[in-house]
Amino acid sequence: MQISERSVASFHYTLTDDQGQVIDSSEGREPLTYLHGTGQIVPGLEKAMEGRQAGDQFKVEVAPEEGYGVHHPELMQEVPRDAFQGVDNIEPGMQFQGRGPQGVLNVTVTKVDAETVHIDGNHPLAGKTLHFAIEVTDVREASEEELSHGHVHGEGGHHH
Known part of the structure; x- marks a missing residue:
């Protein structure tokens, strides 16, 4: 069976950056399982998965526009340190949720700095080309329940 709309696909992956450094991998874990056509993985990878079948191994480069988006400089801001009330030790790399005009960010x-905290609202992989090495491990028809809920149930998926 080929990966298409209304199918559930499972795959192992290794994601690297332009320098070949591993960013994320399913190695040592269960394969990633998703409902194809529902936007559960980045668009460029989902397009590359179309028509593949169990046993297929391939590499794909996903441009920022088809991955986590381009980097938006306007999402980088400086905010007063006192905006982080109740947090004594603020360090680079820490992540927080804030509220903006479009909701939670x-x-x-x-x-x-002494009085200022520099924050970035971009996804950490925004503006980066994603290099995937993929091995498709399974493809099956999605159940009607999975289709109506918009996600995979059972092994590798959501459990109600």
Whole structure:
């Protein structure tokens, strides 16, 4: 069976950056399982998965526009340190949720000064080309329940 709309696919992956450094991998874990066509994985990878079948192994480069988006400089801001009330020790790399005009925004601390905290609301992989090595392990028809709920149930998926 080939990966298409209304199918559930499972795959192992290794994600690397332009320098070949591993960013994420399913090695040593269960394969990632998703409902194809529902936007559960980045668009560029989902397009590359279309038509594949169990046993297929391939590599794909996903441009930022088809991955986690381009980097938006306007999402980088400096905020007063006292905006982080109740947090005594703020360090680069820490992540917080903030509220913005569009709702909840996840931000990462990039730099801390005496009075100012520099934050970045971009996804950590925004603006980066994603290099995937993929091995498709299973493809099956999605159940009607999975289709109506919009996610995979059972092994590798959601349990109600």
